Amino acid sequence: MRVAFINPQGNFDSRDSYWTTHPDFGGQLVYVKELAVAMSGLGISCDIITRRITDPDWPEFAGDMDSYPGVENVRIIRIPFGPEGFLKKEKLWPYLDQFRKGIIDFYRQDRTMPSFITAHYGDGGLVGAMLFKDTGIPYSFTAHSLGAQKLEKLLQAGEDRARLEEKYNFSYRIAAERIAMKCSAVNFVSTSMERYQQYSHRLYRDFVNIGDDSKFRVVPPGVNTSIFKSEPTDLDARVEEKLTSALKGFVEPSRQNLPLIIVSSRLEPKKNHTGLVRAFSKDIALNEASNLLIVVRGMENPYDEYEKTDDPERAVLSEIIEIVRRNGVEKKVLFLNIESQLELAALYRVAGKLRSIFALTSLYEPFGLASIEAMACGLPVVATSNGGPSESLNENGVEYGVLVDPADPQDIARGLKRLINCDQDVWKSFRERAMNRVLDKYTWAATAKGYLDAIKELIKNTYPEPEIPDCIYTGMEIPFIES
Numbered sequence: 001m002r003v004a005f006i007n008p009q010g011n012f013d014s015r016d017s018y019w020t021t022h023p024d025f026g027g028q029l030v031y032v033k034e035l036a037v038a039m040s041g042l043g044i045s046c047d048i049i050t051r052r053i054t055d056p057d058w059p060e061f062a063g064d065m066d067s068y069p070g071v072e073n074v075r076i077i078r079i080p081f082g083p084e085g086f087l088k089k090e091k092l093w094p095y096l097d098q099f100r101k102g103i104i105d106f107y108r109q110d111r112t113m114p115s116f117i118t119a120h121y122g123d124g125g126l127v128g129a130m131l132f133k134d135t136g137i138p139y140s141f142t143a144h145s146l147g148a149q150k151l152e153k154l155l156q157a158g159e160d161r162a163r164l165e166e167k168y169n170f171s172y173r174i175a176a177e178r179i180a181m182k183c184s185a186v187n188f189v190s191t192s193m194e195r196y197q198q199y200s201h202r203l204y205r206d207f208v209n210i211g212d213d214s215k216f217r218v219v220p221p222g223v224n225t226s227i228f229k230s231e232p233t234d235l236d237a238r239v240e241e242k243l244t245s246a247l248k249g250f251v252e253p254s255r256q257n258l259p260l261i262i263v264s265s266r267l268e269p270k271k272n273h274t275g276l277v278r279a280f281s282k283d284i285a286l287n288e289a290s291n292l293l294i295v296v297r298g299m300e301n302p303y304d305e306y307e308k309t310d311d312p313e314r315a316v317l318s319e320i321i322e323i324v325r326r327n328g329v330e331k332k333v334l335f336l337n338i339e340s341q342l343e344l345a346a347l348y349r350v351a352g353k354l355r356s357i358f359a360l361t362s363l364y365e366p367f368g369l370a371s372i373e374a375m376a377c378g379l380p381v382v383a384t385s386n387g388g389p390s391e392s393l394n395e396n397g398v399e400y401g402v403l404v405d406p407a408d409p410q411d412i413a414r415g416l417k418r419l420i421n422c423d424q425d426v427w428k429s430f431r432e433r434a435m436n437r438v439l440d441k442y443t444w445a446a447t448a449k450g451y452l453d454a455i456k457e458l459i460k461n462t463y464p465e466p467e468i469p470d471c472i473y474t475g476m477e478i479p480f481i482e483s
């Protein structure tokens, strides 16, 4: 059986380039690669179909085809569409019909055809629906993140609706998501709260029935336990040196053995680095007892390198540095340039020796692979209560991590202090529970099986012609969606 994975954003290559260096290279890439690799291990031919990017700054995405070393049965197929050059995900909407045509041409020439399509994010979901209309091949929709929650939380944080539209094109995104979830054979969700809470948002209410069991499958994602594990690797010593030198550079000698609060997320406003930094900076008991380590990519000392700019990643960084300076905590907040998931995992293990913790205090987090990866390496986690962590860190009254309200700096500080100030035994029991939780519940092999069980069942069914508005083929006249 052949399964296609539709990801218009591009960004897949054999070396996982930029996974850590750009805000457009996030969890969806990790999810799709790991799922395809695990499914191929079950004998399925997997095609990751994505954008071909002709851009001297992004040479890794220029070829038609690619693959992962040592992995059979997974093809990365790149289809050119839109103008030349790298485009951020928010700018792809007008060109998706070209992508659809390119995919169909590819399969005609290749003389193969997928039996099933998995479509990812709103843009992939829209293309899945178009392909279904053209070919009758059923598709699943995996949202990864739905626009409504991101829009809502950014508005609550004080952002302006029209500015948000300009930057994120929410109207296109939400219209695409509505079509994607309506016409799919099934919607894969990472938690049942994603089904009942995220899909029940009023902006989706008329497009999907969350009470319809046949439309949803809860399939949790996984952690690559050959990378994220508690056993040390050869890399740990090098990362320990890197951490020690950063501590020496940023932090006073008397504070270099304090526990670290580690944050490692895309530098994106919804990840709420600023809320975390504010909470840390203002709570003296907290910042006397710990240092805050912010993982960055491609820069050694943001204190020297930052500047006021429109680039969103740099803008988040500028805000962080302003809060730190305003509160006089420069000697308690350090940055570390981490270049791969292997280094990230090593950092978590090495930091564990200082009794450190991991923080993910996003305004809204649909699932949050980052937190379960840190848990797999033995770090207790403090995470947002908005979204997936409320399910992954809590089940049947057992706490696998500490949940906090990301909109309330005092609550963030409370959650952090609970793990920073606790007895060694309490920290250890959080660590043990966290590691076991991941091994029991979050493996990519289980994710692949969950997808395949559903797919096998679905391809037996026949599907009605979907009602897809023709405007999706023509640059889309999408109404401005009010919040």
Ligand SMILES: O=c1ccn([C@@H]2O[C@H](COP(=O)(O)OP(=O)(O)O[C@H]3O[C@H](CO)[C@@H](O)[C@H](O)[C@H]3O)[C@@H](O)[C@H]2O)c(=O)[nH]1
Residues within 6 Å of the ligand: 019, 020, 025, 026, 027, 028, 030, 031, 144, 145, 221, 264, 265, 266, 295, 297, 338, 340, 341, 344, 365, 366, 367, 368, 369, 370, 371, 373
């Ligand atoms: O220095 C870094 C920092 C991050 N990552 C990776 O980037 C991924 C980040 O994923 P996640 O924490 O899930 O965040 P997003 O990028 O925002 O991913 C979206 O898609 C994910 C998969 O569906 C969901 O878990 C998220 O909630 C959703 O926001 C993780 O695998 C990290 O290991 C690195 O490789 N290196």
Ligand SMILES: O=P(O)(O)OC[C@H]1O[C@](O)(CO)[C@@H](O)[C@@H]1O
Residues within 6 Å of the ligand: 009, 023, 024, 025, 026, 027, 028, 029, 089, 121, 143, 144, 145, 146, 150, 266, 268, 270
């Ligand atoms: O921040 P948003 O718009 O909710 O999008 C999350 C998505 O962004 C990415 O992180 C990068 O494009 C995807 O991997 C992920 O699915």
